[in-house]
Amino acid sequence: MDMLKISHVGKRFGDKEVLRDLDFTVPKHTIYGFVGQNGAGKTTTMKLVLGLLSADHGEIFVDGEKVSFTNNRTNRFIGYLPDVPEFYSYMNPTEYLHFCGAITGMEANDCKMRTEEMLRLVGLDGEKHRIKGFSRGMKQRLGIAQALLSRPRLLICDEPTSALDPVGRKEILDILVSAREETTVLFSTHILSDVERICERFAFLHQGKILRQGSMEDLKKSCGETGFELELEQKEKLEKLMEHFPGGTRQGRRGVIYAQGKGQSMEAVLAWLLREQIKFTKIEKSGLTLESLFLEVVGK
Amino acid sequence: MSTFIAFWKKEWMELLRSGKFIIVLLIFALFGIMNPAIAKLTPWLMETMADSLQDTGLQVTTVTVDATTSWTQFYKNMPMALIVVVLLFGSMFTQEYQRGTLVLVLTKGYPRRNVYLVKTWMALFIWTICFWLSFVITWFYNSYYWDNGNTSNILPAAALFWLFGIWVLLLLVFFSTVFSETSGVLAGTGAIVLLSYVVTIFPNVQDFLPVKLLGAQGLLLESQVIGDYGQAVFVTVVVSAAAAIAGMLLFEKKRI
Ligand SMILES: Nc1ncnc2c1ncn2[C@@H]1O[C@H](COP(=O)(O)OP(=O)(O)OP(=O)(O)O)[C@@H](O)[C@H]1O
Ligand SMILES: [Mg+2]
Numbered sequence: 001m002d003m004l005k006i007s008h009v010g011k012r013f014g015d016k017e018v019l020r021d022l023d024f025t026v027p028k029h030t031i032y033g034f035v036g037q038n039g040a041g042k043t044t045t046m047k048l049v050l051g052l053l054s055a056d057h058g059e060i061f062v063d064g065e066k067v068s069f070t071n072n073r074t075n076r077f078i079g080y081l082p083d084v085p086e087f088y089s090y091m092n093p094t095e096y097l098h099f100c101g102a103i104t105g106m107e108a109n110d111c112k113m114r115t116e117e118m119l120r121l122v123g124l125d126g127e128k129h130r131i132k133g134f135s136r137g138m139k140q141r142l143g144i145a146q147a148l149l150s151r152p153r154l155l156i157c158d159e160p161t162s163a164l165d166p167v168g169r170k171e172i173l174d175i176l177v178s179a180r181e182e183t184t185v186l187f188s189t190h191i192l193s194d195v196e197r198i199c200e201r202f203a204f205l206h207q208g209k210i211l212r213q214g215s216m217e218d219l220k221k222s223c224g225e226t227g228f229e230l231e232l233e234q235k236e237k238l239e240k241l242m243e244h245f246p247g248g249t250r251q252g253r254r255g256v257i258y259a260q261g262k263g264q265s266m267e268a269v270l271a272w273l274l275r276e277q278i279k280f281t282k283i284e285k286s287g288l289t290l291e292s293l294f295l296e297v298v299g300k
Numbered sequence: 301m302s303t304f305i306a307f308w309k310k311e312w313m314e315l316l317r318s319g320k321f322i323i324v325l326l327i328f329a330l331f332g333i334m335n336p337a338i339a340k341l342t343p344w345l346m347e348t349m350a351d352s353l354q355d356t357g358l359q360v361t362t363v364t365v366d367a368t369t370s371w372t373q374f375y376k377n378m379p380m381a382l383i384v385v386v387l388l389f390g391s392m393f394t395q396e397y398q399r400g401t402l403v404l405v406l407t408k409g410y411p412r413r414n415v416y417l418v419k420t421w422m423a424l425f426i427w428t429i430c431f432w433l434s435f436v437i438t439w440f441y442n443s444y445y446w447d448n449g450n451t452s453n454i455l456p457a458a459a460l461f462w463l464f465g466i467w468v469l470l471l472l473v474f475f476s477t478v479f480s481e482t483s484g485v486l487a488g489t490g491a492i493v494l495l496s497y498v499v500t501i502f503p504n505v506q507d508f509l510p511v512k513l514l515g516a517q518g519l520l521l522e523s524q525v526i527g528d529y530g531q532a533v534f535v536t537v538v539v540s541a542a543a544a545i546a547g548m549l550l551f552e553k554k555r556i
Contacts, residue, residue: 050407075409086400090317102306
């Protein structure tokens, strides 16, 4: 069963077509990465799911219920973290979470316990100051806490890690992973390593269209050989190497990169280097398969 | 019901912590005290000025003040107090639009109708308690210094002015669902009140206009009877209710 189903959705702002025939589904209990450049339409898609915007055509279903524009009933089981979350700045985090629990009809004791639990989870426990003075990263953490407070079935996060330092990013990603037990996560980002780290499925959005989607495993399989790069000790030998293995791009004075899909395997190059007794300082598989795919997909 | 109260609590916290509540409370209390004070001080002021006035050839007759003088002062000051309330509540919706704070509330599935009703109720509630606080203070001082018994229709006249305030505030709420900036809200409300003034130049519609309620002090002097205000009250109530309902419908579909 799918938690979220977006079916042939189109949306335009004035004469600008922002989403074209958008079509994808998010299965239950998956972490779904929603990747795209600035202005690709990620935030717009999320606002449609939340009923903050109305789609021009197409339908959206959350856990089988149809989404409607304004007073969207499916919002009761969605937790949402906007790209820039805005809170009542005169409250402190505890007061804000109590308020969130109360307006959603949470039972008072449960709300209290859950608030403490969530604040501990995001590292804001003991923070008694008002939200007014919070940094962006702190707001992002509080944003995650309020999104998870009422145990949502679907968690929608719009670039949850964009304002965080590297340690904070890892913490938040870990929270998302641990949340998967109880919920389904859809999160947008342009940090591809985040997607590789935690997502089981992903979709690439480009100019309002899904260009590629699937599971990370499929992606790895379909890509087969990944690219690699190496650096020789002497730059004179580089010419010879590149003649023997065409398709590389020079990088710096002594380096060369073989992108994925150029038909060269790292093992063959390595064997050749050893045979020819050419010394090298570095040889490395390119980790970011997603990034190269992304660049390829958007045609850059 | 408990979700209503939760949002109402939040509105209270906002009013208290932003200091807005204290401001309106003080202003209304101050006006309440000023009305009798000014009346009380008038003869004394006249006396001290009498000498200098006599030099200019003006004859000062002794003025007598009583509760009616103080009540007349009440109707001079209350419009100003109402303007303060309008300025403070003009941003109650727009501030949330601009800061985006409603997004998290609505995306939790909280009904828009509740947001609208609580905010509307809050504005009417604050106006009501502040207005009648000012009334009670004036009444208390008046009965201490003079005698309220010599002034007629004190309560009905005040109720008419209170109703005028309700009308203005419901217009304010209505325009808060039309415009997203405070300036638009205030301009819209001001324009309707002004228009209602301008129309009074036609003598036969005068009696039907909400602004007629502003002249309710005429009742104090028995030059008018309560019945004179029947049509104006009817129109005011109908327009207020229409504005409240229209605002609710618009808010349901407003893009936030
Ligand atoms: N309210 C609006 N009115 C007009 N155009 C809009 C509106 N909201 C978004 N757009 C346009 O829609 C396009 C998609 O915007 P969107 O915010 O969905 O992008 P995004 O993928 O979230 O980008 P980012 O990575 O920068 O957050 C942009 O070109 C933007 O200019
Ligand atoms: Mg965005």
